[in-house]
Amino acid sequence: DGGITQSPKYLFRKEGQNVTLSCEQNLNHDAMYWYRQDPGQGLRLIYYSQIVNDFQKGDIAEGYSVSREKKESFPLTVTSAQKNPTAFYLCASSEGQRSYGYTFGSGTRLTVV
Amino acid sequence: AQKITQTQPGMFVQEKEAVTLDCTYDTSDPSYGLFWYKQPSSGEMIFLIYQGSYDQQNATEGRYSLNFQKARKSANLVISASQLGDSAMYFCAMRPMNSGYSTLTFGKGTMLLVSP
Numbered sequence: 001d002g003g004i005t006q007s008p009k010y011l012f013r014k015e016g017q018n019v020t021l022s023c024e025q026n027l028n029h030d031a032m033y034w035y036r037q038d039p040g041q042g043l044r045l046i047y048y049s050q051i052v053n054d055f056q057k058g059d060i061a062e063g064y065s066v067s068r069e070k071k072e073s074f075p076l077t078v079t080s081a082q083k084n085p086t087a088f089y090l091c092a093s094s095e096g097q098r099s100y101g102y103t104f105g106s107g108t109r110l111t112v113v
Numbered sequence: 114a115q116k117i118t119q120t121q122p123g124m125f126v127q128e129k130e131a132v133t134l135d136c137t138y139d140t141s142d143p144s145y146g147l148f149w150y151k152q153p154s155s156g157e158m159i160f161l162i163y164q165g166s167y168d169q170q171n172a173t174e175g176r177y178s179l180n181f182q183k184a185r186k187s188a189n190l191v192i193s194a195s196q197l198g199d200s201a202m203y204f205c206a207m208r209p210m211n212s213g214y215s216t217l218t219f220g221k222g223t224m225l226l227v228s229p
Contacts, residue, residue: 033216040122042204042221043158050214058216088156102217104150104158 002027006091006105013085013112021076021108023091030095032074033102036060037088046089049074078110085112115140117205117220124225126195133180134190134223136205144211147188149179152202152222161203164188165210195227 004025013019025032031050035043045058049068063082068074074093078085088109092102116139126132138147149161164172164179172179180189188207192199202222209215 035219040221042117043206043219045216045218048216090156090158092158101160101163102158103160107156109156 004091004093004103004105006089006108008108009106011108011110013110015112016080018080019078019085019110021078021089021091021110023074023076023105024072025074025093025103026072027093027095027103028071029093029103030071031093032068033092033094034058034064034066034074034076035090035092037090037107043090046076085110115142115145115207115209115218117207117218119205119220119223121223122221124223126225126227128197128227128229129194131191131193132195132225134192134203134205134225136188136190136220138186138188138205138207140186140207140209142209142211145207145209147179147181148206148208148217149177149188149190150204150206150219151199152204154201158204162190192225197227197229200225200227 007022033048034046037043044060046064047066049055065077090107091105094102118137145166147164151159162172162174162177164181171181176193178191204222205220206217208217
């Protein structure tokens with residue numbers, strides 16, 4: 001079955017450490033996205049990528065970095081520069097520019113202690 | 114810029130009753146899409162229903178319908194015959210469709226609890 005796989009489901013890191021969240025899709029979708037979810041805040045866009053080797057900042061990109069070396073993969077690195085990294089992170093993909101549906105992964109809950 | 118407002122932090126409904134979740138939006142784009150997603154406690158976002166700004170009729174998908182009032186800029190989700198499994202967070206979202214590349218903007222969500 002096609003879908004989006006995010007791993008791990010739970011992640012714990014010490015303050016000051018960089019951490020990379022994995023997102024893999026086998027839907028052959030061109031576009032991929034990273035959202036952050038905090039309680040009472042809804043989903044906020046971190047980064048998105050329309051095609052391989054290209055990506056754009058979203059609304060809250062500071063302290064995060066991404067890469068898109070393969071169509072299937074869009075990893076997110078939470079750097080030590082991110083002031084409050086503890087959150088639920090959701091990865092999504094869509095077919096293209098005008099497609100209206102996003103397919104989401106099951107998320108990674110990051111806790112920084 | 115787009116903005117989505119969901120004014121109900123939480124809603125309670127009894128099983129088998131209908132419930133309406135409110136959503137208002139603000140955009141200057143003439144062509145846009147409106148979406149509703151369900152997020153159960155597992156965390157995954159599940160797509161429920163879509164309404165295009167130029168669609169003449171309100172969208173329906175099984176027990177879900179979207180009450181689209183363009184002049185009022187509202188896109189309320191109606192769930193008929195609520196089930197216990199409907200207990201979840203519900204997010205309204207929108208995306209401009211006219212030109213260029215756009216992304217989904219989400220509201221803050223409404224927590225729905227269905228009681229027996």
